[in-house]
Amino acid sequence: MDQTTKKVKSMYERYPYPSGNPSIRAGxxxxxxxxxxxKKKDTDTPLHVLDAGCGRGPGVLGAASLQPDVNFTAIDINSVGLAQAKANAEARGLTNVNFVQADLMxxxxxxxxxxxFDVIYSSGVxxxxxxxxxxxxxLANILAPHGVISLMLYGSFGRxxxxxxxxxxxxxxxxxDEIEDRLPLARVLTEEADNTIFKGNYWQGTYRNPDVEFVDTCLNVNEVSYDVASLWKFIDSAKMKFVRWIDPDVWSVDRRFNNPLLLARLRELSEFEQYQVIERLFEIPKLELIICKADNTAAETVDIAELESSQFAVNPEASFSVEKRNLNQSQRIESLSYKIRHSKSQSVTDPLLAQIILLLAEQTTCFTGSEIISVLSQNGADxxxxxxxxxxxxxxEIIFIP
Known part of the structure; x- marks a missing residue:
């Protein structure tokens, strides 16, 4: 184990990161x-997922609890965090996660x-x-040909x-100096930053974080960060390819800007150049993206000729909200909305869209395009x-093709 890895291991075993219960993360x-x-998996065998740097396990435990038919391997160099993650998994009765102490180097x-592995998570590692x-x-070397890596790296401009x-x-x-000796003064200075460089931004309130989060953020013994240009080189050097951002809206010029003249110019730029503009104008501390092997490609929109025979599913990252009013022997829907991941809720006012979303909100199995068309035709749609x-x-992204 190299000296840098030893220092990082020691820090995280003294301050095992992250704290908190199992959580449902985007992606x-x-x-x-x-x-x-x-590219698609060519066998009907169970999916194998690697969490490359699970820490105390909130992410992998959340994912494993919602996907009991998927086999998870969770690795980290932090023996303390791994022991806590394993104990948490056992307490929750999760049997589809295997914890292994390993060095990503x-x-x-x-x-x-x-x-x-079919899927590899590597978040903040x-x-x-x-x-x-x-x-x-x-990680690229142990990824299946059809596989993807869900990656989060620090963003230079946002930090x-x-x-x-x-x-x-x-x-x-x-x-x-030792981290323990640095903590008190570092917290005081970080509290002062709330009135200066942290005022009103992503970092405000950092001084209140528990020690494990505060050390990871402000006193980390080793880290680098990336802008879009260096990120692209990083991916390309591993013979990998950018597929999409976890949340494309964050990186969309149409979502970010309103001025017609500016939008017209931005749309003339390549997507790479658009991303470079966005990272400079907006505070994006984390670059969250999906990558695949260089000989794979991003999936294209289903062809209309294949639409009816295609299998669809409700996006597991979609959530629905229905407000109902109880009347005399009846109910009336007052409002309907949905949201994808952690974005703002979107109200649904179109009657036909509302009808299909009400059905999708209860759908837990796959369905075909022809079945959707049949349901819509029964509700008056051609x-x-x-x-x-x-x-x-x-x-x-309310539905997707598995």
């Missing part, structure tokens, strides 16, 4: 992630399933390695205020209108 569902690419001890490129290359604070902490409290609505549901 948790393996089948949804695999739907983003063209070598992956020694990781049992790779035949053909590789690679940027702490002695050599992040080696870490990503290692500028934080890095200014950290430089200030290093001046008043040497980074050669076939062309029904097809348009299916494409709208796909575009809004």
């Amino acid at each position: 948790f569902d393996a089948r949804l992630l695999l739907s983003y690419v063209t 070598t992956l020694e001890g990781v049992d790779v399933p035949p053909g590789g 690679l940027h702490h390695l002695a050599n992040p490129q080696i870490g990503l290359n290692n 500028q205020a934080l890095y200014r604070l950290i430089e200030g902490i290093d001046i008043v409290s040497s980074n050669k 076939k062309n209108s029904a097809i348009e609505l299916i494409y709208e549901l796909l575009e809004k």
Whole structure:
């Protein structure tokens, strides 16, 4: 184990990160992630998912609890965090997670399933390695040909205020001192930042975080961050390819800007250039994206000729809200809305869209395009209108093709 990895391991075993109970993170569902690419798994065997750097396990435990038919392997160098994650899994009766202590710089001890892992999660980990490129290359090597990696790395532009604070902490409290000795003064300085460089931004209130979160954020012994340009080089060097952002709305010029003149110019730019503009104008501390092997591609929208025979499912990252009023021997729906991931709720006012969303909100199994068309026709829609609505549901990410 190299010296940098030893330092990182020691820090996280003293301050095992993250705290908190199992959580449902964006990008948790393996089948949804695999739907983003063209190549498909060619066997009917169970899916194998690797959480590469699980820490105390809130992410992998949340994902495993919602996908009992998926096999999870969770690895970390932090023995303390792993022990807590394993105990938490046992307490919750989860039997589909295997915990392994392993170093991402070598992956020694990781049992790779035949053909590789279908999905790999790596959230907030690679940027702490002695050599992040080696870490990503290692993960790419154990990814199945059809597989995807759900990746989160620190964003340089979105962390500028934080890095200014950290430089200030290093001046008043040497980074050669023990973390325990640095904590009190670092917290005081971070509280002061709430009235200056942290005022009104993502980092406000950081000083209130528990020690494990505060150390990870402000006193970390090793980290790097990326802008879009360096991220693209990082991915390309691992012979991987960008598929999409976890939340495309964050990186959409149409969602971010309103001025028609500016939008017209931005739409003339490549998507890469659009992303570069967005990262400079908006505070995005985390770059959350999906990548695949270089010979795979992002899935295209289903062809209209295949629409009726295609299998669809409700997006597991979609949630629905229905407000009802009870009347005399009847009910009336007052409002209907949906949201995808952690975005703002979207009200539904179109009667036909409302009818299909009410049905989808109760749907837990796959269904065909022809079944959707049949239901819509029973509610007065002609076939062309029904097809348009299916494409709208796909575009809004309310449904997907597994």
